[in-house]
């Protein structure tokens with residue numbers, strides 16, 4: 001896969017390895033099996049055996065979504081990637097942005113697992129009321145988290 005790595009500026013193991021080819025939405029894109037482009041960072045993860053396919057899973061509950069620990073969308077360094085479900089990635093994003101409206105029933109912050117659970121339960125088809133009951137928080141809190149992109 002030299003055609004791929006030629007476009008990655010590889011540095012030291014702890015540095016970001018940025019994609020130098022074409023991009024879409026800030027993510028590097030690579031024509032894997034033309035004409036189907038894949039995200040460059042997913043291709044890097046695939047070539048390193050982190051995920052079974054360079055294509056993103058259709059099922060949001062599936063394991064196999066990549067998140068960057070460095071927040072650099074162009075980064076193709078597998079050491080800067082974590083594999084998880086869509087919900088885990090989403091919760092991680094909120095947690096790291098220090099989302100200001102992350103409060104539980106008694107004014108405490110909802111934890112990483114709580115936020116992941118909101119998205120997982122919603123994806124499984126539970127109502128906002130059921131999710132709120134499961135986490136003993138208000139439906140407004142559940143609504144707020146589900147509205148966050």
Ligand SMILES: [Zn+2]
Nearest residue numbers: 016070075080
């Ligand atoms: Zn990086």
